Amino acid sequence: MDSAIRQSEFQLQRHAQVQMNSAQQTELDRRFAPVMFFVTLAFLAIAGVGMHVLQDSESRFTHAAHVCGWTLFGLWIVYISEAILHMRDRGQFRRSDLFICLFPPLRLGARDHIDGTTVWLPWMGWKTASDELAADIELRLSYTMIAIALLILPLLGFEFYFEAKIKEVRSLGMAVQIAQAFIWFAFAAEFILTISLVSKKLKFVKEHLLDLAIICLPMIAFMRAFRLTGAARLSRLSKSARVFRLRGLAMRAWRAILILQIVDRILHRDQEKRLRMLEEQIAEKQKEIQELQDEARLVRESIEAQKLENSDLDQQDAPINARVD
Incomplete structure (x- = not known):
């Protein structure tokens, strides 16, 4: 009985300690979280621009892609430096820091280094990561994401009517690629942030396959375009043409899925989810x-049993004390 009581008290104390720690962060967490959140948004945006400008069929923006690449490398050093500081500060969850160094966009939903239950969000501060918080963020961003997704419609019309002009004028081509990169960035940032908050990540992925496809298809096209640079240097023209056809197919599929996502979000607006x-x-x-x-x-x-046992002992001791008196 005593062991059961002690175990129950220990569990209650542990639960209370977890609740208390959930509102605490290390000094480094509080200092770096706001800055690193916006640095990560910048990292994701630059990655999106670099990924899209490299897909230009005329290869006009190779220099811009190189600038994006070197900028990402510089920001990557920032993430490594932050991880080293947390290690020197003896913060917990070093595995998470390693994952962030390997894939910096994960920093958007990074947890604190005490018990790993809180995350910093703009205009909200430190919040306990939970499915409810993820759903709340999805609901808050639903109309914004619908508006961003709708940008694909005028973009498609612009590309259709000014296709020749886009190929001739370098600035128009750059504007189209940046517009696509912005749409990709918005969906990637929302997906990475919300999946970092939910407890059942595989289930979240299954429920957001359209979002995942919107994020992954441009990356597939980017890999094809990246391979194209090596093919062009070897003067393999037939392979280059095949790569561009595959890149175009991936991007057309991306636009079609994006339109499907618009319809899905307008019909459901995340309320049912x-x-x-x-x-x-x-x-x-x-x-x-x-x-x-x-x-x-x-x-x-257990307490009642203990009281009863003590009462029985008192009753047994009473006659003995009477005889002594």
């Missing part, structure tokens, strides 16, 4: 409450 998530959270909370009630019942029974 949010309701489903809230119902799942209610079920989980009810399960936790039931477990706490069962644990409290066991503790109560």
